[in-house]
Amino acid sequence: MKLYFSPGACSLSPHIVLRELGLPFEAIKVDLASKTTADGADFRAVNPKGYVPALQLDSGEVLTEGPAIVQYLADQKPEAGLAPANGSxxxxxxxxxxxxxxxxxxxxxxxxxxxxxxxxxxxxxxxxxxxxxxxxxxxxxxxxxxxxxxxxxxxxxxxxxxxxxxxxxxxxxxxxxxxxxxxxxxxxxxxxxxxxxxxxxxxxx
Ligand SMILES: N[C@@H](CCC(=O)N[C@@H](CS)C(=O)NCC(=O)O)C(=O)O
Structure with a gap:
């Protein structure tokens, strides 16, 4: 998984969750002013909304919106208890x-x-x-x-x-x-x- 983040922005929330869960991930820094990633790529090609956080799954699919991302992550490892069971x-x-x-x-x-x-x-x-x-x-x-x-x-x-x-x-x-x-x-x-x-x-x- 790849987490697109900007230091201190709301992307810190899924960043914390990834570390709490001990899931493997790559953190990719985004320059929010220029909408480019650290290697100069166009971040809008990842998230057309141009904001962090964005989570790219290993399948290539991109999930955006912090509350959705953190729930997705918690559900990858339900035994960690970071989110109760879906539907409860x-x-x-x-x-x-x-x-x-x-x-x-x-x-x-x-x-x-x-x-x-x-x-x-x-x-x-x-x-x-x-x-x-x-x-x-x-x-x-x-x-x-x-x-x-x-x-x-x-x-x-x-x-x-x-x-x-x-x-x-x-x-x-x-x-x-x-x-x-x-x-x-x-x-x-x-x-x-x-x-x-x-x-x-x-x-x-
Ligand atoms: N609705 C989005 C909002 C995300 C958001 O506000 N991201 C800010 C950083 S905290 C951002 O990237 N702003 C840059 C921009 O909108 O151009 C979410 O909840 O994930």
Whole structure:
């Protein structure tokens, strides 16, 4: 499998999942500005949408959209427990989280990355995010991970997007349970490895 990624982007989520599962994969860095891969190839030929993550399977088929990719990966090794069985109520709960993270957190961060947006827009986005963080905090006060005591693909995704808070002076210590959660996830060996690999890839830019 090939994971197309950009250091620190939302592709960190499937990157973490691949390492948690111990699946063999090749990480291919994408320059999102030029839409080219490290060897100069046109990334749009892989994903016409031009964004990461994209997962190319050994068959050549390409899967896009982070929430779909991480579920596909988890289902390759169900015994690892990163996603409950398909069709079960716990699986729908996981999908509920993935959708919430995607639409209510990930895409609420997006306008903050756009330098063309005025401060008024950015302040409104930060207020929305603060509201969502305040909704998540009570969940993480009573359990270690989003779906309970077991790390899941939703945690890989939430950890990834929470990591962007530091770029916009959003202090996660306002929600101590979230700050503790970030430390807990960061301490997982697979997560530390993914972060280290991406930090090196960023420096090599
Ligand atoms: N709907 C996509 C969104 C992916 C996305 O927003 N990717 C960003 C990085 S976090 C990106 O590659 N942006 C570059 C672009 O859209 O040109 C998903 O959930 O996978």
């Amino acid at each position: 109520m716990p699986r729908y709960r996981l999908q509920e989280w993935l959708n919430f993270i995607s639409t209510e957190i990930h895409k609420q961060f997006s306008p903050l990355f756009n330098p063309a947006n005025p401060d008024s827009v950015k302040d409104a986005q930060k207020a929305k995010l603060a509201q969502r963080f305040a909704e998540i905090a009570p969940v993480l006060e009573k359990q270690d991970y989003l779906t309970g005591s077991q790390f899941s693909v939703a945690d890989a995704y939430l950890f990834t997007v929470l990591g962007w808070s530091k770029y916009f002076h959003i202090d996660l210590n306002q929600w101590p349970a979230i700050a503790r959660y970030v430390d807990r996830v960061a301490a997982r060996p697979a997560v530390a490895e993914a972060l280290e690999v991406e930090a090196k890839a960023k420096k090599a830019a």
